[in-house]
Each structure stands twice: as C-alpha cells, then as structure tokens.
Amino acid sequence: MDPSVATAADDRHWMARALERARQSAAEGEVPVGAVIVRDGRILGEGRNRPIALADPTAHAEILALRAAGRAEGNYRLPGSTLYVTLEPCGMCLGAMVHARVGRLVFGAGDPKTGAVGGCVDLTDLPIHNHRIAVQGGVMAGDCGSLLRDFFRARRARS
Secondary structure (H helix, E strand, O other): OOHHHOOHHHHHHHHHHHHHHHHHHHHOOOOOOEEEEEEOOEEEEEEEOOHHHHOOOOOOHHHHHHHHHHHHHOOOOOOOOEEEEEEOOOHHHHHHHHHHOOOEEEEEEOOOOOOOEOOOOEOOOOOOOOOOOEEEOOOOHHHHHHHHHHHHHHHHHHO
C-alpha cells in the first residue's frame, strides 16, 4: 500500500500509539518522544527515547523504531513504510530514515531548536539524497507539545 494514501484518522491512530511510547519515556525520566513504523496497517517497529537508560546518544525513539523494524523485516530498507513520531526529527534520525527508504514521515510537535524537517533546518530535499520522504507535520501537535512542555516544566521545578 502507498503510504501517501493514509487518512487523517489513520495518522491520529498511529500518533496516539507513538504518544503512548512517549509517555513511557517520560515515566522513565527520558525526554518523552515516541515513534511507530507502520506499513499496510501493521506495526513494523516501535521505539521511545532511551539515551539515558542505554547510555547511548543515538537511542532516539526513531532510531530504536527503525532498528526494531529492520530486525522484524530482516532488512534495513523499509520502503512503503510510514514513521510516526511525536517530535520533529533531528538530522541524525532523518538521515537514518532516508537510508532506510521510509516512504512517509508524520510528526507531531515541531522542534525549532534541532528539528531537521523545517524547525531549524530542512534536510528533506537535499540534492545529495537519492530518496525523498513525504512529510506531514503537526498531527496531534497540541498533545505532543503538551507532553514535552509538562515534562520539562516538572524537571525545572525539581532543579
């Protein structure tokens, strides 16, 4: 199935699933970001931020979801898939999505500090990339942004 034919209801359904993963990260003291990779209505992989727990600066939700999907598929290429993530991806994560040939990216809250899909820079249309990812931002942005703001507000209050 072509990932571009997903409906708004599909996007909200899968973003809600990514938000569940983000809430798990928050409960563990990690920045609350969650990701889900879907193809043909089936989850290929899921992830949540875990750089602290795994002592791994690359353990972003998207990277862990891509790793899980690759293992499940027995292939690092994931054509026709859609990656749902609660926060606009950074450059590292976007680069991994390009290499994995993710067909579509759907994100919730924008990230003006490190977002690589228009937040602080747009790396989606670089001529050096031989793959283009369709992008839809702002899906459930209010819920995704509130989770992040509440997390950081609570963290500052504890400091």
